[in-house]
Amino acid sequence: MSLPAKFLRISPEEYLEMEEKSPIRHELVGGQMFAMAGSSEAHNVIAGNIFAILRTRLRSTGCRAYIFDMKAKVEKTEDFYYPDVMATCERFAAKSLFKSNPFLLVEVLSPSTANIDRREKLSAYRMIESVREYVIVYQDYRRVELYRKDETGSWQFAILGEGDKLLLESLPTGPLLLTMDEIYEDVSFAEGVNESA
Secondary structure, three states, X not given: XXXXXXXXXXXXXXXXXXXXXXXXXXXXXXXXXXXXXXOOHHHHHHHHHHHHHHHHHHOOOOOEEEEOOOEEEEOOOXXXXXXXXXEEOOOOOOOOOEXXXXXXXXEXXXXXXXXXXXXXXXXXXXXXXXXXXXXXXXXXXXXXXXXXXXXXXXXXXXXXXXXXXXXXXXXXXXXXXXXXXHHOOOOOOOOOOOOOO
16 A cells, blocks of 8 residues: 655745756746746747847836746745746846746746646736736737736736737836737737637
8 A cells, every 4th residue: 555645845945956957947836846848939939029029128227027037936925937028127136046026927828838827827926016917928819818906906907809909007117018910920820720719
């Protein structure tokens, strides 16, 4: 008769030490490490498009945009995630492995991460006090979901589609308007993709 394996909780310090040496990226959730899957070309291009626009807009402001490899820490739970794109005005620290105060987080949906991005990460990211906007971008068709914290601390939700524009209000440089053409530049979609999914 076999006994269930004992759950070993990984501390944030242990996680950061292991992650720095690991060739595979992991997120830390509830004391457990979860390996990150690779992403498609469309996923990379979309994240790159958004990063490039943010990087240009934030240049010389003391704020920065990050793509893929910078972790976001949820202080309340001591969980760590790798957002696809993140923007923060935290002071630059050359050896920093994570940021705790992003104002904008972006995830590009993958089939394997859709539920995590729309439920788990939505809940976790909303716990980060500094976060003002969380954007979910679909990679198979033009659809964007925007979660925005208003002045009262309540979260508003909007779905954007073909012809709509994404207005980001969290940037310290003022509002930034992104068209679907800018977000999806150089991305081709398969014919017959259902955009109402």
